[in-house]
Amino acid sequence: MSFLSVVSPFALFILCCRSLIHAQQPYVAKATTNCSNTADSALGYSCNGLNKSCRAYLVFRSQPPYTTVASISTLLGSDPSQVSEINSVRETTTFPTNQLVIVPVNCSCSGDYSQANTSYVVQQGDTPFLIANNTYQGLSTCQAIQDQKSTGTVDIFPGETLTVPLRCACPTKNQSDLGVRYLLSYLVAPGDAVSIPSVRFGANTGTTLEANGLTEQNPTIFPFTTLLIPLQNPPTSSQTVAPPPPPTSPPPSPPPPSPSPNSNKSSNKTWVYVVVGVVGGIVLTLIIGTIIFFVFFRKSKKQPSPVIVSQSSEAHEKPLNKKTDEESLEFSESISSIAQSIKVYKFEDLEAATDNFGPSCWIKGSVYRGLINGDFAAIKKMNGDVSKEIDLLNKINHSNLIRLSGVCFNDGQWYLVYEYAANGQLSDWIYHSSNEGKFLNWTQRIQIASDVAKGLNYLHIFTNYPHVHKDIKSSNILLDSDLRAKIANFAMARSTDGMEGEFALTRHIVGTKGYMAPEYLENGLVSTKLDVYAFGILTLEIITGKEVAALYREENRNLSDVLNGVLSGEDGLEESLGQLIDPSMQGNYPSGLAVLMVRLIDSCLHKNPADRPAMDEIVQSLSRILTTSLAWELSNNISGYHSSS
Ligand SMILES: *[C@@H]1O[C@H](CO)[C@@H](O)[C@H](O)[C@H]1NC(C)=O
Ligand SMILES: *[C@@H]1O[C@H](CO)[C@@H](O)[C@H](O)[C@H]1NC(C)=O
Ligand SMILES: *[C@@H]1O[C@H](CO)[C@@H](O)[C@H](O)[C@H]1NC(C)=O
Ligand SMILES: *[C@@H]1O[C@H](CO)[C@@H](O)[C@H](O)[C@H]1NC(C)=O
Numbered sequence: 001m002s003f004l005s006v007v008s009p010f011a012l013f014i015l016c017c018r019s020l021i022h023a024q025q026p027y028v029a030k031a032t033t034n035c036s037n038t039a040d041s042a043l044g045y046s047c048n049g050l051n052k053s054c055r056a057y058l059v060f061r062s063q064p065p066y067t068t069v070a071s072i073s074t075l076l077g078s079d080p081s082q083v084s085e086i087n088s089v090r091e092t093t094t095f096p097t098n099q100l101v102i103v104p105v106n107c108s109c110s111g112d113y114s115q116a117n118t119s120y121v122v123q124q125g126d127t128p129f130l131i132a133n134n135t136y137q138g139l140s141t142c143q144a145i146q147d148q149k150s151t152g153t154v155d156i157f158p159g160e161t162l163t164v165p166l167r168c169a170c171p172t173k174n175q176s177d178l179g180v181r182y183l184l185s186y187l188v189a190p191g192d193a194v195s196i197p198s199v200r201f202g203a204n205t206g207t208t209l210e211a212n213g214l215t216e217q218n219p220t221i222f223p224f225t226t227l228l229i230p231l232q233n234p235p236t237s238s239q240t241v242a243p244p245p246p247p248t249s250p251p252p253s254p255p256p257p258s259p260s261p262n263s264n265k266s267s268n269k270t271w272v273y274v275v276v277g278v279v280g281g282i283v284l285t286l287i288i289g290t291i292i293f294f295v296f297f298r299k300s301k302k303q304p305s306p307v308i309v310s311q312s313s314e315a316h317e318k319p320l321n322k323k324t325d326e327e328s329l330e331f332s333e334s335i336s337s338i339a340q341s342i343k344v345y346k347f348e349d350l351e352a353a354t355d356n357f358g359p360s361c362w363i364k365g366s367v368y369r370g371l372i373n374g375d376f377a378a379i380k381k382m383n384g385d386v387s388k389e390i391d392l393l394n395k396i397n398h399s400n401l402i403r404l405s406g407v408c409f410n411d412g413q414w415y416l417v418y419e420y421a422a423n424g425q426l427s428d429w430i431y432h433s434s435n436e437g438k439f440l441n442w443t444q445r446i447q448i449a450s451d452v453a454k455g456l457n458y459l460h461i462f463t464n465y466p467h468v469h470k471d472i473k474s475s476n477i478l479l480d481s482d483l484r485a486k487i488a489n490f491a492m493a494r495s496t497d498g499m500e501g502e503f504a505l506t507r508h509i510v511g512t513k514g515y516m517a518p519e520y521l522e523n524g525l526v527s528t529k530l531d532v533y534a535f536g537i538l539t540l541e542i543i544t545g546k547e548v549a550a551l552y553r554e555e556n557r558n559l560s561d562v563l564n565g566v567l568s569g570e571d572g573l574e575e576s577l578g579q580l581i582d583p584s585m586q587g588n589y590p591s592g593l594a595v596l597m598v599r600l601i602d603s604c605l606h607k608n609p610a611d612r613p614a615m616d617e618i619v620q621s622l623s624r625i626l627t628t629s630l631a632w633e634l635s636n637n638i639s640g641y642h643s644s645s
């Protein structure tokens, strides 16, 4: 794959709302290949840092004969103990070929350029170009090597010791003001686009472009050159492991089908009864077994029982932390193919699709319904920096996360084109105060909770770095025509890794009242357990039909006390469930499963984030509750669905 193929049209548009392009360091581009071209950029990064010397990081790909901590440290003039520490390996470790190795160096100004000195003994057959490009992989340039020679001759001789200046830089005043503390000299690999190393090291693609004097109009980068990645924190060894390729199709095991409420049930009735009759006994035994098992093991949360980690059929849940070259290649390829699948629309096309953003196409807020090529799409007008949301949605592909299909930038505004969810916001379905006759039965509610859990689990585990949605609430959950849920609005989503984690601590607290976990409100602490808490509140709303605000108001007690009251059965189980569960279901729910739901919600609302279950445990629990609910529904012939339209 040539580097050209990854310069996707998408990359040209991402972030073009960033106004400032102050080249911090010009990108070296092709200058490295012509040793008689002594452009400044080829001689080194200019000495424009806030400090004249600083800690910097280089990235090296292990290649024979430089595959050990010792040989790489010697080659790059670094300290082996620091190299082993930052890569979380022993000093005696031999890296697999092509493994990314982080190398800390002291970077300082030497004349007009900033560099980290190392020395190299010339071998037979070496040329400055071979040393710079093949041995140092582009961390130095032939021009810079020649420039170090004070003797006036550019010839090199075997056995001669050369000073090799490695390309590094110290953050400028501007970068420092933005919280950048280190610059990492990343070695561009074939197939890389600026976003790939940026995402990998937790940097913002726009900041990286800016740091290298690149623009979104011209983001082309070449293999065997260095790209500066601005970092707020030192890089970590986890970032040297290739992230798993994002699944390119919805999860392998489709969730159980949702009840198809409007289908011609009667024609299937006889068949259904026969199946229920024959299988009923067996199923019932299984159900009871499951419930008993579940109830018993729910208590020992710290130690997930073998039942909870039952052999999941979701093949993609296997941890993918073994790096192979194929994986990194696949990852770059999938990024580029997904990026190419995001269409860049002309503004006129969107105007035509939405009747000039007319009232007939208006859905809510700044969201419009558009008809594009015969399919509906939701088009959202957005101001400000949408790069994070685009960047994230560009990487994810899951049937329970809303899909971004296109973007458009016009007159200072972004327009994001999403897949259309015909049944709108979940909030319009669950709150009695506003549901206008819309109704969800028990199984549909559990299905929705399970969908949301799967989407969040994907976000927490399968994205490049764990991402936290940070704004899970009923109005950010959309329902498609089959009432299957999709998580939307990733404007606040952030990576838990690197610079962005710290941002959360320094920024003001954002979120929706009632859904925010106590540790976030009090300390601004961001983790995936934030979403677990919000998910607990959301699920409570789903089964009670009440808004969280109303729940807090009506129950003058702590929510946990309310739930525990139900669980302890102090007023009689049926009675207290009856008070809690949405009365519009008229008691049509399996109380055994309702108790399990209450227990699950209670565990999500633990004050201590560590005591809350992880999303994957919740997915497992909910899928069992859903299966049992479906069986219950079949045997009770419940069909409480009333269509809204
Ligand atoms: C720093 O930012 C200011 C304006 O914000 C700009 O004028 C200046 O050129 C920038 N300096 C560098 C070194 O990029
Ligand atoms: C290399 O650079 C020099 C100086 O900029 C230029 O004169 C020469 O034509 C270039 N050679 C090639 C092959 O591009
Ligand atoms: C510059 O040096 C000062 C004092 O040594 C240090 O506190 C600061 O973090 C440095 N800034 C950067 C961006 O390296
Ligand atoms: C960098 O400088 C620090 C102190 O100035 C020193 O302890 C360290 O060993 C140096 N590292 C290298 C690789 O020279």
Ligand SMILES: *[C@@H]1O[C@H](CO)[C@@H](O)[C@H](O)[C@H]1NC(C)=O
Residues within 6 Å of the ligand: 108, 110, 117, 148, 163
């Ligand atoms: C690096 O080497 C150059 C000459 O080769 C020298 O001028 C400079 O002082 C050295 N820098 C450091 C930090 O040793």
Ligand SMILES: *[C@@H]1O[C@H](CO)[C@@H](O)[C@H](O)[C@H]1NC(C)=O
Residues within 6 Å of the ligand: 033, 133, 134, 135, 224
């Ligand atoms: C630079 O080095 C790499 C690997 O060592 C090699 O594949 C590539 O062809 C070299 N570039 C040039 C222009 O020779």
